[in-house]
Structures are given as C-alpha cells and as structure tokens.
Amino acid sequence: MEEHAYSMLVVSSTDNFNHAVAAMLPKASFQPVINVSTVTRARRTVAERNFDFVIINAPVGGDLGMHFAIDCSISHHALVLLLVPNEIHGDVYSKVAEHGVFTLQKPMNKATMENALRWLLTAKRKLSGAETKSTKMEDKMEEIRLVNKAKWLLISNEGLLEPEAHRFLEKEAMDRCVTKRVVAAEIIRKYS
Numbered sequence: 001m002e003e004h005a006y007s008m009l010v011v012s013s014t015d016n017f018n019h020a021v022a023a024m025l026p027k028a029s030f031q032p033v034i035n036v037s038t039v040t041r042a043r044r045t046v047a048e049r050n051f052d053f054v055i056i057n058a059p060v061g062g063d064l065g066m067h068f069a070i071d072c073s074i075s076h077h078a079l080v081l082l083l084v085p086n087e088i089h090g091d092v093y094s095k096v097a098e099h100g101v102f103t104l105q106k107p108m109n110k111a112t113m114e115n116a117l118r119w120l121l122t123a124k125r126k127l128s129g130a131e132t133k134s135t136k137m138e139d140k141m142e143e144i145r146l147v148n149k150a151k152w153l154l155i156s157n158e159g160l161l162e163p164e165a166h167r168f169l170e171k172e173a174m175d176r177c178v179t180k181r182v183v184a185a186e187i188i189r190k191y192s
Contacts (some may be wrong), residue, residue: 005031006030006121006124007031008025008033008051008053008054008055009045009046009051009053009054009055010022010033010035011036011037011042011068012037012055012056012060013026013061014057017076018035020113021033023082023117024113025117026111026138029121031087034051036088039061039063039068040101042054042065042068046072046076047190052078052124053079053080053081054076055081056080056083058082058083058092059085064088064092065082066092066096067081068097069099069101070096073096074099074100078118079123080100083106084103084119085108086104086105086106087104102116102189106112125187143181144189146185147169149188150165150169150184150185151164153192154187169183169184
C-alpha cells in the first residue's frame with residue numbers, strides 16, 4: 001500500500017468489525033479512520049469533512065445504507081465499499097453498482113477484506129490519475145479559449161490578421177518570458 005495517507009469512514013454497529021478493519025489498515029496509509037455506528041451519524045460526519053473511502057458494514061441499525069452509499073459515491077466522490085449479507089447481495093448490487101459503489105457479500109474472511117482494500121486503493125490511484133489528466137486538459141482548454149479571445153480582440157481592435165495576432169501573442173510571451181495565457185489575459189483586460 002502506498003505512502004499517501006487516505007481518510008476513511010467506517011460505518012458499522014459491530015465493534016469487532018471496526019477492530020478487524022483497523023488492524024488491516026497500515027496507519028501510515030489511512031489517517032484518520034473514523035468509526036460511526038449509525039447511518040445518521042455517518043451522514044453528519046460526511047457533511048463535516050470529505051473522506052477518500054467509506055466502508056459500510058450493513059445492516060447498520062436496520063438500515064442497509066444503500067442511499068447513503070450512493071450519496072457518498074456521487075456527491076462526496078468517496079470510494080464506497082458496501083458489505084451486505086449474502087442473501088441480498090445480488091439485489092443490493094443491482095441497485096448500487098451503477099452509482100460506483102463496490103459491494104462484497106458477507107460473511108467473508110480476512111483475506112477477502114484485505115483484497116477489497118487493495119482494490120479500493122488501486123481504484124483510488126487510477127481515479128486520481130484520471131482527475132489529474134482531466135484538470136490538465138481543462139487548464140489547456142481554458143488557455144486556448146483565452147488566447148483565441150485575445151487574438152479576436154487584436155484582430156478587431158488593432159486590425160491584425162489572425163496569423164499576425166497569433167505571432168504577436170507568441171512573440172510577446174517569448175520576449176517577456178511569460179506564458180501566452182498571461183499575455184492573453186492582459187490583452188483581454190486592456191480591451192474589455
């Protein structure tokens with residue numbers, strides 16, 4: 001498991017489960033690990049802070065935690081593992097899987113739970129990489145929009161042709177050792 005510390009919320013009314021999960025988690029990789037015993041308390045806890053992972057040991061006080069699991073996955077962007085009794089696993093899976101909630105059927109052994117934690121870590125790393133790429137792509141698209149807007153302002157206000165406006169932006173950025181985005185923003189401020 002990797003060096004990064006991830007936050008985890010464990011929703012379980014069983015102290016034995018909480019202790020077993022805590023024993024499986026390397027302290028350096030999972031901080032903090034917060035245990036709550038009801039879905040109501042879990043909702044309050046996620047309203048106060050974000051978690052990388054949420055594990056729900058259902059049922060919790062008569063609640064399977066499906067709606068909470070879906071909410072955490074969609075609204076709070078946590079990776080959620082919902083543990084449900086074997087008899088209802090198929091039904092629960094069909095309702096939560098499309099929302100990105102992972103499920104495991106109970107009872108299970110320690111090795112299965114350890115594997116599930118590894119799968120969650122792998123998924124988190126993969127998602128983090130995708131989020132980073134998405135952010136870079138959004139930044140690049142924003143730069144292109146700014147540069148294009150600046151070029152059109154130069155064309156309409158200075159009478160330049162598009163290749164001349166483009167060259168002006170590039171040369172100005174190079175001469176001043178700044179990005180085209182900086183020069184574009186200045187041009188937009190000047191003409192807006």
